[in-house]
Every structure is written in C-alpha cells, then in structure tokens.
Amino acid sequence: MTAVMPARTTPDQGNVVLRAQGLSKRFGGLLAVQNVSFTQYAGEILAVIGPNGAGKTTLLNLLSGVYRPTSGQLWLLGNDVTGHAMEARCHAGLGRAFQIVRPFPEMTVHENVTVGALFGKRGMNLPQARERAYDLLERTGLAAHADKAAHELTLLQDKRLEVARALATQPQVLLLDEVMAGLRPAEAQEAVALVRSVQESGVSVLFIEHIMPVVRDLADRVVVMDQGQVIAEGTYREVTANPQVVSAYLGTETELHA
Numbered sequence: 137m138t139a140v141m142p143a144r145t146t147p148d149q150g151n152v153v154l155r156a157q158g159l160s161k162r163f164g165g166l167l168a169v170q171n172v173s174f175t176q177y178a179g180e181i182l183a184v185i186g187p188n189g190a191g192k193t194t195l196l197n198l199l200s201g202v203y204r205p206t207s208g209q210l211w212l213l214g215n216d217v218t219g220h221a222m223e224a225r226c227h228a229g230l231g232r233a234f235q236i237v238r239p240f241p242e243m244t245v246h247e248n249v250t251v252g253a254l255f256g257k258r259g260m261n262l263p264q265a266r267e268r269a270y271d272l273l274e275r276t277g278l279a280a281h282a283d284k285a286a287h288e289l290t291l292l293q294d295k296r297l298e299v300a301r302a303l304a305t306q307p308q309v310l311l312l313d314e315v316m317a318g319l320r321p322a323e324a325q326e327a328v329a330l331v332r333s334v335q336e337s338g339v340s341v342l343f344i345e346h347i348m349p350v351v352r353d354l355a356d357r358v359v360v361m362d363q364g365q366v367i368a369e370g371t372y373r374e375v376t377a378n379p380q381v382v383s384a385y386l387g388t389e390t391e392l393h394a
C-alpha cells in the first residue's frame with residue numbers, strides 16, 4: 137500500500153494576511169498605481185521598493201484605506217476590505233506608521249501611544265490602554281521618555297513613537313513607509329532591530345524603503361515597482377540581479393546593491 141502524501145505546502149504559504157488583486161489608482165491623467173497584485177504571508181517581512189515616483193506611497197495609501205482604488209480588490213486576513221474606510225481596516229488588524237511622522241506634539245509620548253491603543257482593534261478601557269502604552273514604550277526603547285512632550289523627541293525617537301503608536305492598535309499587519317529615512321547608519325540598525333522584534337512578536341510587516349542595506353537585512357521578499365507597476369518580485373538577491381530592476385534604477389540616486 138502506498139502512503140498518500142499530503143499536499144506540499146510551506147508553513148508560511150498556508151496563511152495569507154494581505155492579498156491585492158489588480159489594484160489601480162488614477163489621479164487625473166496619471167495612473168499612479170497600475171494593476172498591482174501581490175500576496176503577503178503570515179509572519180513575512182515584505183519590502184516594496186522602486187525609484188522615486190514609482191507609486192509606493194500611493195500603494196500604501198490604498199492598503200491602509202487613505203484612498204479607494206480606481207479598480208482592484210484587497211483582502212485582509214481573508215476578508216474583502218476594498219470598500220472599508222481606514223478606521224475599519226485598523227480595527228480589522230492593519231496598522232500603519234506614516235512617512236511623515238505626525239504625533240500629537242503637545243501630548244506626552246505616553247499619551248500619544250495611549251491614543252493609539254484606544255483607537256485600536258479591540259475595545260479597550262483607559263487603564264488598559266495606558267498600561268499597554270507603557271509596555272510598548274518599553275519595547276520600542278522609549279520608556280525613559282514617556283513623560284516628555286512628543287515634540288521634544290529626536291528624529292529616531294519620533295520614528296520609534298510612530299511604530300509604538302501603530303503597534304498600540306494591535307495590528308496583525310504593520311505598514312511602514314520609509315521609517316528609516318533621515319536616520320544615521322547606526323540609528324537605522326537600531327530601527328532594523330525594532331522591526332525584527334515586531335516580526336518576532338507575530339506581526340507581519342510590509343515596508344517601503346529606499347535604503348538598500350535595510351531591505352537586504354530585513355526583507356523575506358521584495359516587490360519592485362516602477363511607473364505604477366510591479367516589475368519584479370522575489371528575494372533581495374533575485375530582484376537586484378533582475379535586468380529590468382537594474383534599468384529602472386539607472387540614473388537614480390539609489391545604489392541598488394547594498
């Protein structure tokens with residue numbers, strides 16, 4: 137008797153957290169995002185790269201619900217969230233840190249994260265939210281700054297605060313748009329460690345980044361965009377060796393090979 141072999145699936149590929157199918161976004165005459173499809177698996181760190189103007193931030197805005205797509209569909213944890221507003225997506229498990237950091241400047245660091253926790257997925261009361269905020273400040277290395285006003289933080293601390301605020305909403309998928317921008321190399325390494333710890337806590341991460349060493353160190357898989365479209369997808373090694381990717385970066389300021 138021959139044993140029946142179970143279907144071969146890698147563990148991560150069983151579990152899709154985010155699936156985009158044919159997403160497009162038109163601004164007047166410009167198709168900023170054009171027919172973008174990708175899948176993100178649970179626990180995966182997925183990087184979206186591409187030259188300036190490729191449509192990365194617009195794609196993130198489609199994922200988080202800042203914009204409705206002109207066409208296409210988006211599933212979050214198996215649910216079609218295409219028509220859902222930003223807040224509903226947040227409650228459904230999508231967290232986002234913004235490229236332009238925007239905490240409430242006069243509130244303390246701790247209060248800022250508490251707001252995130254109150255806004256988040258499960259209904260939380262104020263004492264619970266305050267406690268969760270303290271935990272997150274520990275995790276993101278901001279505990280010593282809890283009672284400072286947010287506007288007193290350095291750039292690196294601002295980025296940490298932004299990640300803490302997004303995590304406070306208890307996301308299963310965290311979206312990050314160039315959170316390493318403007319950081320010195322040593323600071324970027326600290327930020328890399330933070331993103332890694334977020335993944336280790338069970339959160340899937342989708343991040344946009346133009347600093348290639350960061351992409352190389354963090355990304356399980358890389359999606360490359362150019363002129364609104366996905367032109368390549370694969371490991372860091374695969375995409376940086378892809379001639380279409382190399383040509384898309386030609387003449388830009390970004391050094392493709394880290």
Ligand SMILES: Nc1ncnc2c1ncn2[C@@H]1O[C@H](COP(=O)(O)OP(=O)(O)O)[C@@H](O)[C@H]1O
Pocket residue numbers: 163166168186187188189190191192193194195
């Ligand atoms: N709100 C908007 N209105 C009109 N055009 C926009 C808007 N946002 C982005 N664009 C345009 O869409 C294209 C993609 O922009 P963006 O998504 O910001 O690219 P990236 O983040 O990859 O640099 C660019 O040509 C940009 O000028």
Ligand SMILES: [Mg+2]
Pocket residue numbers: 192193194235
């Ligand atoms: Mg951008």
